[in-house]
Amino acid sequence: MIEAYLIHILILICIYIVLAVSLDLTVGFAGMLNMGHVAFFGIGAYTSALLTLGGTPFLPALIAGAIMAGIAGFVLSLPTTKLKGDYLAVATLGFAFIIESVLKNWVSLTRGPLGLPGIPRPEFFGITVSSQLGYLIFSAVVMAICVFLIVRVEKSPFGRMLEATRDDEVAASTLGKDVYKTKAIALTVSAFFAGIAGSLYAHYISFIDPTTFSLLEVILLFSIIIVGGLGSSKGAIVGAIILLILPEPLRFLGFPSSIVGPARQILYALILLLILYFRPKGIFGRVELGES
């Protein structure tokens, strides 16, 4: 029992690490206040779930989920890369709101608030990942690959260009860098990996509904990367671990679940405020939110 519980938390941590590290690519590296990450998470989850429910094998469905999320990221980048700071935040938040409402209201496709039950466990190369432990290993491998790729990008000259764009867009453009294109790529790639996380989530929980991808989730994601420190994948990883474990004791205090949910949100918000107040650069961070 306790083992199953531990494995459950670890699987969620893997999924949230992918989400956080990919979100940090836009927020921490490109300096874009991207509040729409949860929408890409949802698009990946729904795409992958619907495809497998319709008979598509798991791996193509996972990749399709990532690509759909990436396309959504690219589309969102078109009207928004010229927006600065708060305006970008509002626009991407609006986007997340739209996606949430599409998931709720396009009933013929998504079944709306009823959600999608019975999402199959991954099956590829003749293996079915059906056990909890198997899924943990599978998500850990996917997470490691995603983190490796994102970190590789961040540590490359392209990553340096992202950081230059974050620190001073005008200066970067006078050095001949196409900052809008750079930001569009960052948002697309970030969304792509959020889509992978979405697929991982859907096939683990086996049931998704629009509430999973609500705007409340944005607070958790931002808390993770801010606690860990922006512009640091190490920070995003540590942040995900801390924030997923911290509220767990709430479960064991014997509160009814109607209180545990809101209490968890309050806890996240509290941690976020404390960090912003006492240690604005987070645990490993180098940059502050909206510094430049």
Next chain:
Amino acid sequence: MNTKQPDTILEFNNVSKHFGGVKAVRNCSFYVKKGQITGLIGPNGAGKTTAFNLITGLLKTNSGNIIFMNEDITDKPTHYIANKGLARTFQKVRLFDNLTIEENLLLAKHHPGENFFKSFFFTRKPSKSLLKKVKQVVNLVGLTKPLSTLTSELSYGQKRLVELARALMMDYKLLMLDEPTAGVNPFIRKRLKVLLRKLRSQGKTILLIEHDMDFVMSLSDEVIVLDAGKKLMADKPGKVRKNKKVLEAYLGK
């Protein structure tokens, strides 16, 4: 004087720019000749920085056109103009504050790993020849801090030097400096003068906004005077110095 010549590298033709009711640049024309230092002076608010921003595509013109190396670059994207060979610094220093001196300078050069799809195969570590170039430029401007210093940790004067060094790293055809001596000590100022002369002797073209009259007059081959968004005159420094209209513009009538 100051008309279009065969060796003109930059033409600023009848350009206007207003911000709401403020006419920052008014049907203004001037020309920059290849291989020389051109001074751009004028009282506060004359429109000098606005002219720079129009040339580099950071601001869009209301009318007129700008020709750089025989190509119409009016309202083209900033990065496009920069890649054509236009390097500049800013009146208020603009650096990448969370990056080191070295990284700030490296960004002035294009790297194959800046292409996203190729980025997986490159680290940020510079090649030997590139690092050599960085060190050379750093020495040239007289910057003594270690290359690994974050630029946010530098003094204002040092920041200006990093910004200048970064511009020099580019493969530029025209270097535009917006008040390079503002806020730097007399020692660096002298050094800067020597440096700009050296660049000119290497055939570089420089357009220089400057309030320090001795500095700009002793360096420039030609001086353009802006006042209230218009060209007041353009001539050899000696002539500009003695001109009554210029004195009036600076002192107010």
